[in-house]
Amino acid sequence: VVANRIMLFSDRASRYMTGIYVQGCRARGNRVTGTHNGSSGSLAGLTQIYYAGTLEGNSVVLVAGNAVESRGIDLSTHYNPDAAIWLHNNLLCGVGGTNSVGLYKDSGCQATVSNSYNLIHGFQQAATNCTPGPGTLTSAPRFADDALHLASSSLAVDAGTNQDWM
Numbered sequence: 001v002v003a004n005r006i007m008l009f010s011d012r013a014s015r016y017m018t019g020i021y022v023q024g025c026r027a028r029g030n031r032v033t034g035t036h037n038g039s040s041g042s043l044a045g046l047t048q049i050y051y052a053g054t055l056e057g058n059s060v061v062l063v064a065g066n067a068v069e070s071r072g073i074d075l076s077t078h079y080n081p082d083a084a085i086w087l088h089n090n091l092l093c094g095v096g097g098t099n100s101v102g103l104y105k106d107s108g109c110q111a112t113v114s115n116s117y118n119l120i121h122g123f124q125q126a127a128t129n130c131t132p133g134p135g136t137l138t139s140a141p142r143f144a145d146d147a148l149h150l151a152s153s154s155l156a157v158d159a160g161t162n163q164d165w166m
Contacts, residue, residue, distance in 0.1 A: 001027040008034035008043065015041040018074070019060070024051025027058060031148055035063045042069040045092065049076040052083040052111065058090045059148045064097030071104040072123065075130075078111035087115035087133075089160040091141055091148070094123035105129035117160040135159065 006019040019032030027046055036043040045060030055073060064070040072092030075085060092102040102120030105113055107129060117135035120126045126138055142154035150157050 044074040070097035072102040081110040083111040103127040
């Protein structure tokens with residue numbers, strides 16, 4: 001799943017929205033923006049479930065109403081303790097919401113999570129059931145435009161790791 005541009009919007013109750021839902025693959029260079037103003041429900045940028053996978057270089061910006069749960073990255077059920085999930089160079093920004101979490105690992109997720117050089121900002125909690133890895137930033141990203149490009153004054157500029165695909 002590479003280089004998708006996804007926009008989510010709902011103002012209705014009980015909507016459960018995910019920008020990208022992956023099982024056992026690589027999600028790279030995607031941009032997910034979501035707004036959920038309903039009176040209940042949830043909003044997630046990326047959901048990784050069941051199998052090992054890699055989420056890298058993704059940008060997620062979520063705006064949620066007061067009764068909406070929001071998660072930048074949602075690591076759901078993984079029953080295999082030998083599975084590994086890699087999260088690197090992701091930008092996760094949240095505004096509002098109830099129980100909003102940048103990096104959420106479900107209590108049923110037995111996979112090993114390796115994460116580094118992610119920017120997690122604006123959520124009520126940076127992470128649940130896992131620890132933000134080395135190089136994690138929590139400062140405001142400072143966007144230069146609506147395409148989520150970083151301004152030159154952003155602390156995230158040159159703060160991640162360079163990858164061949166970038």
